Amino acid sequence: MFESSPPLQNQWQQTLSRFQNVSPECAEQLQQLCQQQPEFAAQLQLLWSCSDFVADYACQRPDAFMELVSSGDLQRAFNYQQWQQRYRQALAGIDSEQQLATILRQLRNRDMVRIVWRDFSDLADLAETTADMTAMARCCLDSAIDFLYPSLCNRYGVPIGAASGQPQRLVVFGMGKLGAGELNVSSDIDLIFAYPESGETDTSEASSKRSRSNQEFFERLGRQLIQLLDSRTAEGFVFRVDMRLRPYGSSGPLVGSFAAMEQYYQSQGRDWERFAMIKGRPVAGDIAAGEQLQTALKPFVYRKYIDYSAIEALRDIKALIEQEVHRSGAQNDVKRGRGGIREVEFIAQAFQIIRGGRDTRLQQPPLLRVLPILEEEKLLPAGKAGQLADSYQLLRKVEHCLQGIADQQTQRLPDDHLGRERLVAVVGCHSWEEFCERLVQARETVATEFAAVVAEPVPGADNGQQTPKWATLTWQLLRRDQPVSEILQNAGYDQPDDTERTLQALLNSRAVQQMQSSARDRLKRFMPMLLEGCSRGQYPSQLLQRTLALVEAVTRRSAYLLLLTENPQALQQLLLLCAASPWIASQLAAHPSLLDELLDARTLYSARDRAMLADELRQQVLRVPEDDLEAQLEVLRYFKRSNRLRVAACEVTDALPLMQVSDNLTWIAEVLLEQVLDMAWIQMTQRYGYPQGVLRSGGADFLIVGYGKLGGIEMGHSSDLDLVFLYDADPQGSTDGDRSIDNATFYLRLGQRIIHLLTTQTSSGQLYEVDMRLRPSGNSGMLVTSLNAFQRYQESDAWTWEHQALVRARPVAGSEPLAEAFQKVRRDVLARVRDVQQLSADVVEMRDKMRAHLSKETDNTSFDLKQGSGGIVDIEFMVQFAVLAWGSQHPQLLRWSDNIRILETLAAIGTESGALADGPSPQQAHWLIDAYREYRAAGHRAQLQQQPTVVASQPFHQYRQQVSHLWQRLLPN
Secondary structure (H helix, E strand, O other), X not given: OOOOOHHHHHHHHHHHHHHHHHOHHHHHHHHHHHHHOHHHHHHHHHHHHHOHHHHHHHHHOHHHHHHHHHHOHHHOOOOHHHXXXXXHHXXXXXXXXXXXXXXXXXXXXXXXXXXXXXXXXXXXXXXXXXXXXXXXXXXHHHHHHHHHHHHHHHHHOEEEEXXXXXXXXXXXXXXXXXXXXXXXXXXXXXXXXXXXXXXXXXXXXXXXXXXXXXXXXXXXXXXXXXXXXXOOEOOEOOOOEEXXXXXXXXXXXXXXXXXXXXXXXXXXXXXXXXXHHHOOEEEEEOHHHHHHHHHHHHHHHOXXXXXXXXXXXXXXHHHHHHHHHHHHOOOOEOOOOOOOHHHHHHHHHHHHXXXXXXXXXXXXXXXXXXXXXXXXXXXXXXXHHHXXXXXXXXXXXXXXXXXXXXXXXXXXXXXXXXXXXXXXXXXXXXXXXXHHHHHHHHHXXXXXXXXXXXOOOOOOOOOOOOOOHXXXXXXXXXXXXXXXXXXXXXXXXXXXXXXXXXXXXXXXXHHHHOOOHHXXXXXXXXXXXXXXXXXXXXXXXXXXXXXXXXXXXXXXXXXXXXXXXXXXXXXXXXXXXXXXXXXXXXXXXXXXXXXXXXXXXXXXXXXXXXXXXXXXXXXXXXXXXXXXXXXXXXXXXXXXXXXXXXXXXXXXXXXXXXXXXXHHHHHHHHHHHHHHHHHHHHHXXXXXXXXXXXXXXXXXXXXXXXXXXXXXXXOOOOOOEEEEEEEOEOOOOEEOOOOOOXXXXXXXXXXXXXXXXXXXXXXXXXXXXXXOOOOOOXXXXXXXXXXXXXXXXHHHOOOHHHHHHHHOOEEEEEOHHHHHHHHHHHHHHHOOOOOHHHHHXXXXXXXXXXXXXXXXXXXXXXXXXXXXXXXXXXXXXHHXXXXXXXXXXXXXXXXXXXXXXXXXXXXXXXXXXXXOOOOOOHHHXXXXXXXXXXXXXHHHHHHHOOOOOEEEOXXXXXXXXXXXXXXXXXXXX
16 A cells, blocks of 8 residues: 555545445455455555545446446556547447437546546556547547537538538547647647538438528537537536637637638738647548648648747747736646746747748647657757656646546645645655655746747846935835935935825835735835836926835735836836826726736837737637636736726827827727627527527627717727617527527627626726617617617607717627628718708707806816817817718718718818818818817826816917817808
8 A cells, every 4th residue: 555644544534434335345346356456455545545536436436436447447558449449339329419418428437537547546657648638538529420410410411512512521620738639637628610611401311491501500510519518417527618719719600611711820810829720630520621621721830931930929928928827826837837837838839830841840749749859959958858858747747636636627736735745645756845846846947948948138137237325225214214305305306305204104004014024025125226216207206106006006916016126127117107197107006917018118118900909819818718707807807908008108108199099099999899799699699599580691690889989989098988789680580599589689688798798897897888878769778779770760760969979980899791781871871961051050059058068167268178169079060060961962971980081081072172062171171180189189198197178278279269260160050
């Protein structure tokens, strides 16, 4: 028997007692076997002591456990052909999907016990364990497809390729560790579904009389396959399935034709998808066809030349990984933490991407086969491949132990005594200290090489300058409650007495008083650096005041103080931004995790374009479980805050002009709305099924329309979202799920879900405030409206002010066919011939009401940038009047939803065909453009300075005069 500690001995005795109580007969057989086979007895004690999963299986199904023991399967290895044969025999003769689901779960549980047994007992090495897990996943996938495919063919007909005329079968691509043949214990499986050719089903021998497209057929097959494997029953589950690595992620089709797959990767594939495809390969279904697609996609993954351009992508991914680990506290995670499994994989993948096109030996997924090639080619230092391989195998052994304890997908080291004792026993150490020493050495080996692969100068590295003595002395004296105002004054502080009181208030604050000793030491190191850094600012006292709010906010998370202490350039960026904008300072104080963004000035001062934003968000969402809504919401909120910080940083440093600032803030909102719609759609379809009778696209015929600043591409740093929801499905139709509801109710609940995801208050606040009052009939109207109802309302019941609002409306997320249909409705409504005199009266009446109720001007010396006479709203109303008055004559006015381009269009019309009758001249249109830009720039400055938008009137006197003069010309009422 193995030498067990008291906690493990206790676990062994408890399980033995349970087993004897459940089945005395089996217990007697087991006792005899242990007496006859001492090695088996030691294995049994180890497994029942260290794996709750194995112990529970034995006690809950003693007969099945004894059958497994007596079969000899615990003591023998299987090749893939033997795995296939066993599953075919076990599933022969099944006649229902329910029976298939039950047997697959029973097989899975039995084989999981066997795999964990052999792994924990060192009967199997890493290669065998991962090969067995991969074989089991493939057999389960094939068994499910072999049953579901004929069943669907009987119902809908055999899918036939339009070009070849041949039957089509599903191809299942395994990604990640499944594709590499390295699947870990209790892992989920990352899949991509595909089929060779588009076409339709042949219904000549099917029960259905209507043929389906191959796309619809394989969509149904894919959904049934996921449901069969992923759903939990009394027998458990087979495998958790993750489909988010498919083209377009969760928002994309569940399955795609080969042509669609090739088109996507050639035109839209991202760098991170190249990394993912290194391990991708067909694992189930039509393997031969899948290998053809894999060959076709190789040029996307592997360039023919040495691809040094990939290094920048590698560095970006490395930064994302490090930020994620830092924010999530995953340092104790053997997969994601520093020196973990993912870093070993990253080392190999980096060279595979860069050199795989030239050296085809690198075009293979298994990591342990790639490392020796890298050393042979001198891409790794001599001896490093073996060190990395040893470290990797230890990390994977630890991972399998952690997951085999309770059949749970975890990689976090235990912090309880029993968990540590189990880990020590399975790994083969004598103590927790010995285990930690081995693990630290392995992780350090990995981390050192990982850093070297993508090495670059660390942003903010210490330039060798020492913190001046006065700053250190100031903090020392403050801690002794001695005066320092004279020192501060000599150092350049403009309000030394106030600064001293502020610093003393910080020291006496409850937050600082409750800091642990290690955190106090960090504060002691950081504060002299902060004092010295602020002294070099234009207004040192004000800058220190703003920054201390952040210091107080991170007293309980002093790792951020360490981050700033060890990265002086990050501290420099912090002071630069806080000096420029109290709004930025308040955002950093409210959300200290944003300090991560200060580490690299290159990314901090370079806002992303829309495609980059969408890709960044998709990568971040992929890193959290699809069923963890709270984690997903946190990802969305951090994405918004971090990118909004970048835009603000670019604005205060004049790296971006005003129009591009608004563009970027609008893009951030758009990609978040797309993601939220995807999340809501998935949640709704999982609950209710898919709506049937969709009129246009055959998919999610739902559209989010942006109004106001979102629609006009003029978002500010704190703008809310004015939204209208539309759908275009048969109201009489219903969803195809078990909990079927009518389409109208489905889309109503979808809209409610979207609002919930946008406005839910989490620890990080809400994503956006949402205003739905611009929908038909306002607050008394339906939350979600059909396109036909929206059109009828706009044509018959809408007020003039609602048509004004429609000028600034545009689709921002959802169905493209429905977006096109909405744009047509918008153009038709705006292009109606109107009585210009009546239109003028309506516009003036509404403007007078707004000015009376909303203007914040107090006297003639003040100017409300938005609502004041000659201000922003006056310009917007004139633009809207122009579109409604002359859109029927000049349809080019209907193209845009933003004020600047509409004004530019008015100027172009005047230049090309003479000024509009009673309309602005080209010069006047450009006056309005200049005034509008100046007002909005002033509004942005006020927001970033946390100042009101009621300003002194004199600097804007000329603009106000020009705007008011033109108002009197266009709208004399």
